[in-house]
Amino acid sequence: MTRIAIKMTGAAALVAGLLGSVSAFAQSGATVAFLMPDQASTRYEEHDAPGFIAEMKKLCADCKVVYQNADADASRQQQQFNSVVSQGAKVIVLDPVDSTAAASLVKQAQAQGIKVIAYDRPIPDAKADFYVSFNNEGIGKAIADSLVEHLKAKGVAAADGGVLQINGSPTDAAAGLIKKGIHAGLDNSGYEILAEYDTPEWAPPKAQQWTSGQVTRFGKKIVGIVAANDGTGGGAIAALKAAGVDPVPPVTGNDATIAALQLIISGDQYNTISKPSEIVAAAAANAAVKLLAGETPKADVTLYDTPSQLFIPAVVTAENLKAEIIDKNIMKAEQLCVDRYAEGCKKLGIGG
Structure with missing residues (x-):
């Protein structure tokens, strides 16, 4: 299991990002979780997580990013999900190990007012707040x-x-x-x-x-x-x-x-x-900051009843x-x- 908790310090400095300008009213010091599914695909450790963390640092300098990798274990991902909820995460970016099982996690989070961004892999049986992926x-x-x-x-x-x-x-x-x-x-x-x-x-x-x-x-x-x-x-x-x-x-x-x-x-x-996974990672960070600010990220399409942004590779x-x-x-x-x-x-x- 990979777990990285990074506290980003400094004055809040929100800048224009991949999805356009981001509101300056994102919750200062908010916790955002980035939960990835496995380590068999080296992209998550080498590109997605670093890309997300770097973009969050640009957009919300004093936000806290918690990164965890479930190593292809759906039960472990559920434990990680529960952990970041207990840590007060306001937005959870979730790339599910098991797309069907993840539906209950989405509903659990949303019942507590936590926003969920489906990442890379969709969650067909639950309406996430946003979905970011390649097509x-x-x-x-x-x-x-x-x-x-x-x-x-x-x-x-x-x-x-x-x-x-x-x-x-x-x-x-x-x-x-x-x-x-x-x-x-x-x-x-x-x-x-x-x-x-x-x-x-x-x-x-x-x-x-x-x-x-x-x-x-x-x-x-x-x-x-x-x-x-x-x-x-x-x-x-x-x-x-x-x-x-x-x-x-x-x-x-x-x-x-x-x-x-x-x-x-x-x-x-x-x-x-x-x-390049950094593209979708940056898009997810932009969407997260918009959700923190109470805004709606811009969607290109709707997939599985979820507003989505899909990139063409x-x-x-x-x-x-x-x-x-x-x-x-x-x-x-x-x-x-x-x-x-x-x-x-x-x-x-x-x-x-």
Whole structure:
């Protein structure tokens, strides 16, 4: 379990943020909780939490931010939720381990006048005060469309085989949206879905184990794999390599982790999604401060009866990795172009 409590001191200094100017009447010294779901996805520790804390420091210098990570344990997240309620949190930003179970947490908080922002993963069975995320259904469709276009461009005929579909956790409503988007991209593509798997807890080893079984089952009939995130995609690639599959068929991903970007550089992974988590983290901080001030954050759409702001991410392949990742300063060449990846970087015009 990760738990960080940060007291931000200094005069209140609220500035214009991602959602526009923020009221100067946010509750001084208020406690805001940021509760994330797991550590299997490195983004929460490396990007989401630091991004949220940094933006809160800009917008409400004397607010207290409490960050906790449930490490994929719904019971632990409930305990953490109860803890921040007892600490007097006025706003709770919640990325649920279990989207269904989280509904009771939302209702519990709202009954006590506490605002809840659903973050990254929606909470379908309860109306949160706001929802901030990337467009998850759009992500699923984008990675599937990208793979289908690639297969067709390479002249891979539908009769040559089909694809595997690796979804995220069955308890994650965002995974369900990604899954829906993947089907939107695959179902009418002409390529058969050979088999499909919902990955418990998004765990890469479980995705790897399942893929190993499918390689034994289908062999060369597997012409591509649509994986819902970089962890499950990496697990699939590990299974293919362990089975001696060469060349590895194109595999998708999502999150633009360092490991996935390096796999793209080496030619082992076909695509990922660049969605700098700091963007949604900053948006959540802006929404939190507005709610503290008694204001209503601006919504783009309504999802699950909840006012929402959804950001559109970019698909990254070897062709545009330099433009989307390096040139936009999301990561530096020296982070990616190390050891065996140096040669691949040179081929893509990255680094010296």
